[in-house]
Amino acid sequence: MPCECPKLVSYKQMVFDPEKIENPVLARVIRERLCEYPKFLHEWGDNRWADRYVDSNFAIPIVR
Amino acid sequence: MSQEPKKRISIIAKPTHDCNLACTYCYADPTLERGNMNETTLWNMTSKSLQSYDRVDFIWHGGEPFLVPLEFYAKAVEFQKMHTGKQVTNGFQTNGTLVTDDVLDFCERYDFKIGISLDGPETINNRARMFPNGQGAFEQTISAIRKVKQRNLGNGIIVVVSKLNVDRCVNIYEFAKAEGLNLKLNPLIRSGRALQIYDEIGLEPREYGRAMVDLFDRWFYDVPTIGIDTFEELMGNLLTGVPFGCNYSQSCQNSFISVGTQGDIYPCTRFDGIHEFKLGNINTDDLNKVLESEKRQWLRDRTLRIKECLPCDYRQICNSGCMHGAYMQTGDIDKRDYYCVGYKMLFSHIRKRVEAELAKAEVKQHAV
Numbered sequence: 001m002p003c004e005c006p007k008l009v010s011y012k013q014m015v016f017d018p019e020k021i022e023n024p025v026l027a028r029v030i031r032e033r034l035c036e037y038p039k040f041l042h043e044w045g046d047n048r049w050a051d052r053y054v055d056s057n058f059a060i061p062i063v064r
Numbered sequence: 065m066s067q068e069p070k071k072r073i074s075i076i077a078k079p080t081h082d083c084n085l086a087c088t089y090c091y092a093d094p095t096l097e098r099g100n101m102n103e104t105t106l107w108n109m110t111s112k113s114l115q116s117y118d119r120v121d122f123i124w125h126g127g128e129p130f131l132v133p134l135e136f137y138a139k140a141v142e143f144q145k146m147h148t149g150k151q152v153t154n155g156f157q158t159n160g161t162l163v164t165d166d167v168l169d170f171c172e173r174y175d176f177k178i179g180i181s182l183d184g185p186e187t188i189n190n191r192a193r194m195f196p197n198g199q200g201a202f203e204q205t206i207s208a209i210r211k212v213k214q215r216n217l218g219n220g221i222i223v224v225v226s227k228l229n230v231d232r233c234v235n236i237y238e239f240a241k242a243e244g245l246n247l248k249l250n251p252l253i254r255s256g257r258a259l260q261i262y263d264e265i266g267l268e269p270r271e272y273g274r275a276m277v278d279l280f281d282r283w284f285y286d287v288p289t290i291g292i293d294t295f296e297e298l299m300g301n302l303l304t305g306v307p308f309g310c311n312y313s314q315s316c317q318n319s320f321i322s323v324g325t326q327g328d329i330y331p332c333t334r335f336d337g338i339h340e341f342k343l344g345n346i347n348t349d350d351l352n353k354v355l356e357s358e359k360r361q362w363l364r365d366r367t368l369r370i371k372e373c374l375p376c377d378y379r380q381i382c383n384s385g386c387m388h389g390a391y392m393q394t395g396d397i398d399k400r401d402y403y404c405v406g407y408k409m410l411f412s413h414i415r416k417r418v419e420a421e422l423a424k425a426e427v428k429q430h431a432v
Contacts, residue, residue: 011303011422020425025284026418029299 072119076322076333079124079132085159086196089226089265091255093337097325100132103139105327105347110143112351119151125333130162134170141174155179160208161201171217178218180209183229184236191228220246227265233279246291251403254392273406277413284417298414301381311386317364329354331363334388369398378411
């Protein structure tokens with residue numbers, strides 16, 4: 001399945017580009033977990049992530 | 065495009081409570097029933113769960129699950145296949161000492177994953193993980209781990225952190241890295257056989273927190289490295305604000321139950337044998353009624369009742385931690401997890417490190 005990772009991600013007041021994260025551990029965790037979280041939670045029947053989608057207080061995709 | 069949510073549950077199944085090891089810190093209640101799960105219980109567990117859920121993840125746990133003949137698990141697969149249109153996964157959690165080529169062939173054939181418990185290198189592992197005669201289990205376990213990895217049936221170890229190894233976490237990490245294994249580190253549980261020596265090997269929450277903070281830095285800045293589930297889970301939770309993992313989720317009771325050898329249903333394997341937490345029996349009770357019972361709802365609502373966590377910065381991603389941890393320490397599930405202080409040290413440290421790295425990748429926004 002192609003990665004649906006957003007181009008830019010926001011976290012708190014920051015907007016960052018996942019591609020520019022230098023730390024390889026953090027880059028991998030974001031790639032593997034942040035991209036997959038919404039899909040994973042939805043599969044579990046938990047739609048709380050959808051609320052987060054419009055709440056910029058947490059890491060959410062803002063550009064697809 | 066969104067899909068209809070699927071109902072999913074993980075069942076921690078106990079084909080036996082018997083074990084061929086005598087680990088000093090085992091959390092299992094040594095008075096639990098002996099013997100193996102019979103076919104009637106296996107059938108009831110399989111059919112009732114698959115009638116209620118679209119997807120069931122069976123975690124074959126113990127005791128030691130490979131004390132039960134493989135024919136039992138073949139029967140489990142047969143029963144599962146009788147329920148069409150359902151999604152099923154299977155995994156063993158084992159000490160590895162009974163993993164044979166036949167076991168590996170079986171797992172390959174039926175797509176069972178294998179998770180193995182090991183506390184790192186021989187001198188550390190054998191302090192707690194041993195046969196009843198006192199002989200350490202390292203040699204047999206590492207041999208199994210290598211074979212499991214070779215066959216792509218699993219690639220990680222679960223480590224119990226106690227006073228016996230808390231000052232050696234970096235050694236454990238280096239060992240796992242050299243073996244190419246991913247790690248999950250769980251703090252000691254105050255339960256079962258461990259109660260007999262808890263005063264000697266129990267951890268203070270700060271002690272656990274300090275060890276994890278040190279290990280996090282060793283790992284986070286290491287290249288190349290391995291996966292450490294304990295940390296990755298928390299990084300994901302911090303970044304999304306949505307907790308993942310049974311320890312931190314809003315309620316593990318949305319996702320897990322345990323079914324014992326004789327069919328007794330508990331909220332989690334850690335509660336096995338504590339009668340006040342027994343939810344029912346898979347052979348005699350309607351599973352839907354058990355899952356919707358007042359008792360389970362009471363467990364599910366635990367987080368909402370814990371006022372002491374309300375002011376905490378991390379409440380949203382911690383949800384007061386594990387209710388078993390709280391219960392075993394205080395006799396009350398409506399208290400915070402015993403390791404709370406240690407977890408907060410780790411949450412705070414990870415947040416600091418992650419935010420520092422994110423700042424380097426920040427895209428400056430221009431006012432429109």
